[in-house]
Amino acid sequence: LTPSQTRIGDVGEGELLRRLRARIPEVEGALVGVGDDAAVLEIDGPVVVTADGLVEGVHFQREWTPPSLLGRKALSVSLSDVAAMGGTGRYAVVSLSLPPELPVEWVDSLYDGLLERAAEVGVGLVGGNVARSRAAIVIDVTVLGQTVRPLLRSGARPGDLVVVTGTLGTAAEGVTLLQQGARLDEEGALSATGVWTDSSSESVEACLRAQLDPRPPLALARSLAERDLARAGMDLSDGLSSDLAELCRQSGLGARVEARSLPVSPAMASLERARGGEAVLVALHGGEDYELLLAVDPADFGALEELARVWGVTVTAIGEFLEGEPGVRVRDEEGERPLPPAGHDHFRIGEPEGQGE
Amino acid sequence: LTPSQTRIGDVGEGELLRRLRARIPEVEGALVGVGDDAAVLEIDGPVVVTADGLVEGVHFQREWTPPSLLGRKALSVSLSDVAAMGGTGRYAVVSLSLPPELPVEWVDSLYDGLLERAAEVGVGLVGGNVARSRAAIVIDVTVLGQTVRPLLRSGARPGDLVVVTGTLGTAAEGVTLLQQGARLDEEGALSATGVWTDSSSESVEACLRAQLDPRPPLALARSLAERDLARAGMDLSDGLSSDLAELCRQSGLGARVEARSLPVSPAMASLERARGGEAVLVALHGGEDYELLLAVDPADFGALEELARVWGVTVTAIGEFLEGEPGVRVRDEEGERPLPPAGHDHFRIGEPEGQGE
Numbered sequence: 001l002t003p004s005q006t007r008i009g010d011v012g013e014g015e016l017l018r019r020l021r022a023r024i025p026e027v028e029g030a031l032v033g034v035g036d037d038a039a040v041l042e043i044d045g046p047v048v049v050t051a052d053g054l055v056e057g058v059h060f061q062r063e064w065t066p067p068s069l070l071g072r073k074a075l076s077v078s079l080s081d082v083a084a085m086g087g088t089g090r091y092a093v094v095s096l097s098l099p100p101e102l103p104v105e106w107v108d109s110l111y112d113g114l115l116e117r118a119a120e121v122g123v124g125l126v127g128g129n130v131a132r133s134r135a136a137i138v139i140d141v142t143v144l145g146q147t148v149r150p151l152l153r154s155g156a157r158p159g160d161l162v163v164v165t166g167t168l169g170t171a172a173e174g175v176t177l178l179q180q181g182a183r184l185d186e187e188g189a190l191s192a193t194g195v196w197t198d199s200s201s202e203s204v205e206a207c208l209r210a211q212l213d214p215r216p217p218l219a220l221a222r223s224l225a226e227r228d229l230a231r232a233g234m235d236l237s238d239g240l241s242s243d244l245a246e247l248c249r250q251s252g253l254g255a256r257v258e259a260r261s262l263p264v265s266p267a268m269a270s271l272e273r274a275r276g277g278e279a280v281l282v283a284l285h286g287g288e289d290y291e292l293l294l295a296v297d298p299a300d301f302g303a304l305e306e307l308a309r310v311w312g313v314t315v316t317a318i319g320e321f322l323e324g325e326p327g328v329r330v331r332d333e334e335g336e337r338p339l340p341p342a343g344h345d346h347f348r349i350g351e352p353e354g355q356g357e
Numbered sequence: 358l359t360p361s362q363t364r365i366g367d368v369g370e371g372e373l374l375r376r377l378r379a380r381i382p383e384v385e386g387a388l389v390g391v392g393d394d395a396a397v398l399e400i401d402g403p404v405v406v407t408a409d410g411l412v413e414g415v416h417f418q419r420e421w422t423p424p425s426l427l428g429r430k431a432l433s434v435s436l437s438d439v440a441a442m443g444g445t446g447r448y449a450v451v452s453l454s455l456p457p458e459l460p461v462e463w464v465d466s467l468y469d470g471l472l473e474r475a476a477e478v479g480v481g482l483v484g485g486n487v488a489r490s491r492a493a494i495v496i497d498v499t500v501l502g503q504t505v506r507p508l509l510r511s512g513a514r515p516g517d518l519v520v521v522t523g524t525l526g527t528a529a530e531g532v533t534l535l536q537q538g539a540r541l542d543e544e545g546a547l548s549a550t551g552v553w554t555d556s557s558s559e560s561v562e563a564c565l566r567a568q569l570d571p572r573p574p575l576a577l578a579r580s581l582a583e584r585d586l587a588r589a590g591m592d593l594s595d596g597l598s599s600d601l602a603e604l605c606r607q608s609g610l611g612a613r614v615e616a617r618s619l620p621v622s623p624a625m626a627s628l629e630r631a632r633g634g635e636a637v638l639v640a641l642h643g644g645e646d647y648e649l650l651l652a653v654d655p656a657d658f659g660a661l662e663e664l665a666r667v668w669g670v671t672v673t674a675i676g677e678f679l680e681g682e683p684g685v686r687v688r689d690e691e692g693e694r695p696l697p698p699a700g701h702d703h704f705r706i707g708e709p710e711g712q713g714e
């Protein structure tokens with residue numbers, strides 16, 4: 001707390017709510033927005049809804065997360081779920097649990113990020129709730145949207161390609177860098193490289209950004225679902241090995257991944273190489289990339305590539321879904337072997353607390 | 358942890374989610390329910406949405422709250438907001454933050470209560486999320502519903518009656534009783550009277566139930582809104598003095614409450630009398646009754662009384678909205694004076710941590 005800052009405990013719940021609400025712009029389609037018992041919204045067709053949360057000490061550390069980026073990320077992770085359903089996010093409801101010693105200015109910055117990100121993606125903030133917490137900050141964001149054609153996890157068929165968007169392992173590398181002292185500032189610019197020299201700064205910045213300010217391919221997701229270019233899909237939040245196992249389980253199939261086909265993040269790979277790590281392992285198991293994992297009919301892959309190009313996103317076929325027992329195998333130059341789901345499970349006692357989800 | 362119990366940290370996030378999801382019944386109107394990236398729902402007309410949360414150590418204490426009742430309450434408090442909007446809750450999304458040492462059986466019981474309450478009120482569970490928390494349990498419930506005619510906080514006019522449903526102060530008395538060792542068991546039956554003798558057991562049980570298992574007047578709320586029998590409304594969660602001040606602020610009016618008209622909870626009053634407390638103060642400031650606070654045209658009050666009788670709810674006119682500066686006054690045998698909003702504000706540093714909201 002600097003001398004110019006005020007704790008939210010000095011302001012009180014009612015005043016904090018009024019302060020936050022005063023900054024929320026009017027939302028098109030909201031018959032009733034923030035400030036009443038509930039919001040009342042116009043939505044065409046079926047309603048897509050999801051809730052996701054970020055918990056301090058589990059999904060983020062306060063000292064290495066600028067609040068404005070945290071606000072952006074809290075919205076992005078819920079939007080990623082809506083997109084993975086082939087939907088378009090339209091409205092968001094934000095529940096905050098905040099310790100009373102937190103400076104009001106911190107919450108203001110969180111809202112700056114939330115509102116900035118909401119404006120970027122055309123989502124309106126229509127409700128919120130603040131509750132006192134004893135110690136940890138918890139940010140739960142519910143997003144409501146609409147969908148033309150829901151993209152399920154259960155629709156993959158044998159012979160479908162396993163496809164991912166973007167690159168893998170960037171966000172997981174970001175956590176390692178944060179633990180080593182690298183930092184972004186409130187504007188998302190690199191402010192410290194930690195143990196790294198300036199020559200790596202571009203890679204460091206890319207990985208930190210992927211971790212602190214993920215940008216799921218929202219438009220591509222919606223657009224490929226509308227065009228029916230994937231048979232199944234989900235977002236990559238826990239890590240490829242865990243998420244693909246889940247898609248296989250829900251589709252009742254197995255899958256084989258070709259290690260050489262993985263779109264390993266170049267920024268991550270260069271840093272892993274420098275520290276003697278294994279980039280492929282980070283790509284296979286690292287979480288929080290918030291890319292899409294899809295099951296695509298080989299006959300549709302060309303059309304998907306073309307569509308992805310329009311949206312400035314890369315898509316890569318990394319393997320194939322297979323008839324048989326659910327479960328994922330990986331093939332590299334040493335042969336083929338089972339790929340156990342080794343994405344981070346926050347709950348496992350004994351695992352280090354970290355980030356993931 | 359008893360020898361037969363398992364910690365959720367031993368089970369892991371994926372397994373816990375599957376275990377919970379397996380118990381959730383199919384939901385009518387849900388095109389996609391639990392288990393995918395997001396739910397996809399059919400809702401007729403405008404969508405009502407609200408999120409509310411219960412934080413351990415702030416809104417409840419683990420040692421005095423049976424988890425099944427907590428599950429019931431978590432849903433009820435969000436339903437109360439939907440009802441106060443004149444809406445009907447249809448779907449719920451539950452976000453849990455749970456410490457890994459918590460027994461899985463505790464979470465099972467929480468879900469027992471949630472699902473039981475959901476079935477009672479015709480709400481379907483369509484989504485959920487579990488996150489690890491470091492220490493405190495946080496339960497956020499988002500409810501989606503529909504509404505014919507939204508009941509706002511801003512519609513009161515001078516001359517409207519200030520009306521409340523049910524009785525006041527019961528739930529606040531429940532907190533005092535819990536602090537004194539009184540308890541309900543998992544089934545909601547009285548298991549300990551604390552400092553009280555058996556002769557008070559009915560009153561003790563009534564107050565504990567109001568606190569641990571509130572029953573907002575959902576059907577009356579929806580039905581009076583449909584019939585346009587209130588000009589404004591909200592639910593009583595922070596306490597009459599705070600909530601009426603908020604209704605006045607949003608309607609740009611003042612209000613005067615007649616102390617002798619207050620529907621003071623008889624159960625609370627008998628216990629307060631026995632301990633030398635002031636029942637009227639508890640009725641004016643005590644939170645969490647989850648009753649309705651309404652602004653009613655005097656010409657409509659008869660029809661409202663009749664409708665309330667149909668639903669087995671009492672309604673009481675306790676004062677009047679007045680032209681002029683927003684603010685609440687109270688009149689008793691000693692005259693008229695301002696009634697400052699003294700409901701509990703969880704955030705105020707210096708206030709004891711307790712319950713309220």
